Amino acid sequence: xxxxxxxxxxxxxxxxxxxxxxxxxxxxxxxxxxxxxxxxxxxxxxxxxxxxxxxxxxxxxxxxxxxxxxxxxxxxxxxxxxxxxxxxxxxxxxxxxxxxxxxxxxxxxxxxxxxxxxxxxxxxxxxxxxxxxxxxxxxxxxxxxxxxxxxxxxxxxxxxxxxxxxxxxxxxxxxxxxxxxxxxxxxxxxxxxxxxxxxxxxxxxxxxxxxxxxxxxxxxxxxxxxxxxxxxxxxxxxxxxxxxxxxxxxxxxxxxxxxxxxxxxxxxxxxxxxxxxxxxxxxxxxxxxxxxxxxxxxxxxxxxxxxxxxxxxxxxxxxxxxxxxxxxxxxxxxxxxxxxxxxxxxxxxxxxxxxxxxxxxxxxxxxxxxxxxxxxxxxxxxxxxxxxxxxxxxxxxxxxxxxxxxxxxxxxxxxxxxxxxxxxxxxxxxxxxxxxxxxxxxxxxxxxxxxxxxxxxxxxxxxxxxxxxxxxxxxxxxxxxxxxx
Numbered sequence: 424x425x426x427x428x429x430x431x432x433x434x435x436x437x438x439x440x441x442x443x444x445x446x447x448x449x450x451x452x453x454x455x456x457x458x459x460x461x462x463x464x465x466x467x468x469x470x471x472x473x474x475x476x477x478x479x480x481x482x483x484x485x486x487x488x489x490x491x492x493x494x495x496x497x498x499x500x501x502x503x504x505x506x507x508x509x510x511x512x513x514x515x516x517x518x519x520x521x522x523x524x525x526x527x528x529x530x531x532x533x534x535x536x537x538x539x540x541x542x543x544x545x546x547x548x549x550x551x552x553x554x555x556x557x558x559x560x561x562x563x564x565x566x567x568x569x570x571x572x573x574x575x576x577x578x579x580x581x582x583x584x585x586x587x588x589x590x591x592x593x594x595x596x597x598x599x600x601x602x603x604x605x606x607x608x609x610x611x612x613x614x615x616x617x618x619x620x621x622x623x624x625x626x627x628x629x630x631x632x633x634x635x636x637x638x639x640x641x642x643x644x645x646x647x648x649x650x651x652x653x654x655x656x657x658x659x660x661x662x663x664x665x666x667x668x669x670x671x672x673x674x675x676x677x678x679x680x681x682x683x684x685x686x687x688x689x690x691x692x693x694x695x696x697x698x699x700x701x702x703x704x705x706x707x708x709x710x711x712x713x714x715x716x717x718x719x720x721x722x723x724x725x726x727x728x729x730x731x732x733x734x735x736x737x738x739x740x741x742x743x744x745x746x747x748x749x750x751x752x753x754x755x756x757x758x759x760x761x762x763x764x765x766x767x768x769x770x771x772x773x774x775x776x777x778x779x780x781x782x783x784x785x786x787x788x789x790x791x792x793x794x795x796x797x798x799x800x801x802x803x804x805x806x807x808x809x810x811x812x813x814x815x816x817x818x819x820x821x822x823x824x825x826x827x828x829x830x831x832x833x834x835x836x837x838x839x840x841x842x843x844x845x846x847x848x849x850x851x852x853x854x855x856x857x858x859x860x861x862x863x864x865x866x867x868x869x870x871x872x873x874x875x876x877x878x879x880x881x882x883x884x885x886x887x888x889x890x891x892x893x894x895x896x897x898x899x900x901x902x903x904x905x906x907x908x
Contacts, residue, residue: 466512466574466575466578467512467513469574470506470511470512470571470574471503471512473566473567473570473571473574474499474502474503474506474567475499475503476566476570477502477562477563477564477566477567477570478495478498478499478502478534478563479495479499480562480563480566481535481559481560481562481563481566482494482495482498482559484555484558484559484562485538485542485551485555485559486548486551488546488548489542489546489548489549489550489551491545491546493545494538494541494542494545494546497541497545498534498537498538498541501533501534501537502530502531502534505530505533505534506527506530509526509530511523511526511527511530513708516582516611516612516613516701516706519575520568520571520572520575522699523571524568527564527567527568527571528564531560531563531564531567532560534563535556535557535559535560535563536556538551538556538559539551539556578612579610579612581612582609582610582611582612583609583610583612586609586611586612586613586614587612587613587614587653587654587655588614588616588651588652588653588654588655589605589613589614589615589616589653589654589655589656589657590615590616590617590618590619590638590644590647590648590653590655590656590657591605591615591617591618591619591656591657591659592618592619592620592656592657592658592659592670593618593619593620593658593659593660594620594659595618595620597659598618598619598620598659599618601615601657601659601684601704602615602618602635604701604702605701608702611701611702613655613657615635616635616636616647616651616653617635617636617637617638617647617651617653618635618636618637618638619637619638619639619644619656619670620637620638620639641673642845642846642848642849644670644673644674645673645674645677645846645848645849646841646842646847646848648674648677648679648766648767648848649677649763649766649767649837649841649848649851650767650837650838650841650848651767652767652768653677653679653767654678654679654680655679655680655682656670656674656679656680656681656682657682657684657701657706658670658681658682658683658684658709659684659685659704660683660684660685670709671709671710676766676852677766677767677851677852678765678766678768679766680708681708681709682706682707682708682709683706683707683708683709684701684704684705684706685704685705685706719886719888721888722825722827722854722886722888722891723822723825725826725888725891725892726819726820726825726826727820729819729826729895730816730819730820730826731820733816734816734817734820737813737816740810740813741813741814744775744805744810744811744813745775747801747805748775748776748777748801748802748805751799751800751801751802752776752778752799752801752802755776756775756776757773757774757775757776757814758773758774758775758776758777759771759772759773760772760774760833761833761834762831762832762833762834762855763831763832763833763834763837763851763855764823764824764831764851764854764855765851765852765853765854765855766851766852767848767851769834770818770823770824770831771823772815772818772823772824772831773814773815773817773818774811774812774814774815775805775810775811775813775814776802776811777798777799777801777802777803777805777806777811778798778799778802808902809902812857815857816857819857822854823855824854824855824856824857825853825854825855825856825857826856826857826858826891826895827856827857827858827859827860827882827890827891827894827895828853828854828855828856828859828882829850829851829853829855829856829859829861829875829879829882829883830855830856830858830859830861830862830875831855840872840876843872844872844873844876845876846876846877846880847872847876849880849883850876850879850880850883852883853882853883853886858894858895858898859878859879859882859894860878860879860881860882860890860894861874861875861878861879861882862898863894863897863898863901864878866878
C-alpha cells in the first residue's frame, strides 16, 4: 500500500496529435472524447438459468419413482455441456430464437433420449415411455425458447439504449461503409469509435459517418481500447487490415472480442451460417490463441487469502483510524473515487478521507498536493503511514483490485497520460493493485510517470506468483520506515 501521488510530475513535451492518435491533423478530424465504457453485458448467466429452469419443469412430468435428485442433476449437467459445446451461450449481435431453434431442439432431444437409460441405471423404476419422453422434450423446448426470447428482447432494448463502443478494422472504403451501416442500425448495439488500418493516408469519410480517429499502430489501438472501453472489434478482410490473429493476440488481454466479417461466403469460407449476420455480413468470433492470458488463478488465490487475513489483523487499526478521522474532520470517514481498472473498466476505490475536496471535479482532475493546507494532522499521518489505503483491501476482496499490480489512476489522468506516454494504456492488461513493482522501487509521489509505466509493463510481462510475494514483502518493509508523501 503506497502513496499514489503528491504533485503533478513534469511531463515531457507531448507528441503531435497525428503521431499519438494515428490520424490526420485538420479541422475535419478530432479525437473522440473519453467516455465511460458501457458495462460488458453477458447473457451467459441468464441462458444457464433458463436451461436449469426448463430441465426442472420438464422433469416434473416424470413419475416420482423415476425422478430423483441424481437424475435431475445429470440431465441439467448434460444440457449445459451440450449447449456450451455448441456455443449456444455465446449470443450474436441481433439474437433470434428462430435461428437457434434447430440447435436447441437437437440437444434437448439428446438429453431426453439419454433420460431413459439414466433412469434404468440409477433406479429400479421402469424406464419412461416414448410418449412421456416426448412430452418432456416438448415442455423443455417450449420453455427454453420462450425464456430465451425474453432474454434476447432485453438485450436488444439494452443495445439500442446504450450501444457498446467498437473498433472497425479493414480498408478505408470498406470500414467507412460498415461504420455508416452501424450508425444507421442501432439495433446491433455497436457504436464505432475508431477505425484501424495499416495505411496512414485515408480519404475523407462519408457525411453520414461521424469523424473517427484512424489508428495505425498497436499503441494507438490499445490506447483507444482503454480510453473508450472497447469490447468489440469488427474485422473486414482487406490488404490494408492488420493480421487477424495479431489483433486477437493484442486485444484479448484487454477483454475484447474480435469478430471476423465477410459480405459473402467467398470472403470468409469458414464463416458461421448466414442466418447469423450483421446487415448481410456473415460473422464469426476469432478465438484467442491457446494460453491466452487471464488473471492467473494463483494470483487471485493470493489476493483472497492475503486480503482476508490482512483485514482481520488490521481491524483494530481500521476502527481507530475511522474514529480519528470522524473526530478530527467530521462526518464522511470514507473517500470514494472512480478509478480505471483492468481492461479500462471503472470501479469505485475506497480510502480514508484525509481532506474534503471542494467538489467532484477537483478530486477527479486535480493531482494530489503534498502540503495542502486542508489536510489535518490526522490526515497527514494517515497519508505518511499509508494507513488511508487500508479500505482498499475491500476492493481486493471484491475483485476490483489485486494486492500487487499497477496503481489505478483516475479516468482524466489516464486519458492525459495515454496520449503522452508510450504504452501507458498497456498497464491495464493486468488487474490494478495496492502496491506494485514501481512503488517498491521508490516511484511514488512526485516521480516520473514514464518510469512507472515502464516498471508496470515489465511486471506484467514477467509476472509470477513469487514476484508478487517478493513485492508484498518489500512493501511491508517499506511501511516500517515510511518515507512520507
